[in-house]
Amino acid sequence: MKYEFLEHTADAKFRAYGRNLEECFANAAEAMSSLIVNPESVSAKIRKSISITGSDLKSLLYNFLEQFLILLDTDSFVLHKVENISINSAGKKYLLSATLAGDSSENYELDTGIKAVTYNEMEVTENHVQVVLDL
Numbered sequence: 001m002k003y004e005f006l007e008h009t010a011d012a013k014f015r016a017y018g019r020n021l022e023e024c025f026a027n028a029a030e031a032m033s034s035l036i037v038n039p040e041s042v043s044a045k046i047r048k049s050i051s052i053t054g055s056d057l058k059s060l061l062y063n064f065l066e067q068f069l070i071l072l073d074t075d076s077f078v079l080h081k082v083e084n085i086s087i088n089s090a091g092k093k094y095l096l097s098a099t100l101a102g103d104s105s106e107n108y109e110l111d112t113g114i115k116a117v118t119y120n121e122m123e124v125t126e127n128h129v130q131v132v133l134d135l
Contacts, residue, residue: 003031044101
């Protein structure tokens with residue numbers, strides 16, 4: 001199982017799983033994207049390289065997921081898949097780099113609008129991450 005949605009009163013809460021931190025983060029991006037459009041239905045016509053930093057793993061996850069909201073708003077980009085993701089620590093910072101495969105949102109009917117990623121109930125472990133999204 002890549003991810004599951006959990007009970008939450010007003011917002012969307014999910015837990016994404018993986019064999020390592022990179023896979024957990026990639027599956028979290030897919031879980032979040034699945035609220036907007038079915039990632040499996042999105043063509044991989046566009047590739048984008050991203051580099052994200054964070055002062056700890058929670059801020060790295062927050063910044064990573066927020067990047068998808070920014071790309072949707074500024075470039076009309078929707079995700080198909082996260083490719084070539086790597087997470088490294090450099091001193092007191094964490095660095096994430098990845099290639100995103102996706103397409104223009106103009107080619108799809110979008111579902112839920114996500115207002116923001118939150119730190120509320122956020123968890124980051126080696127085999128799962130948990131996130132609450134403000135809808």
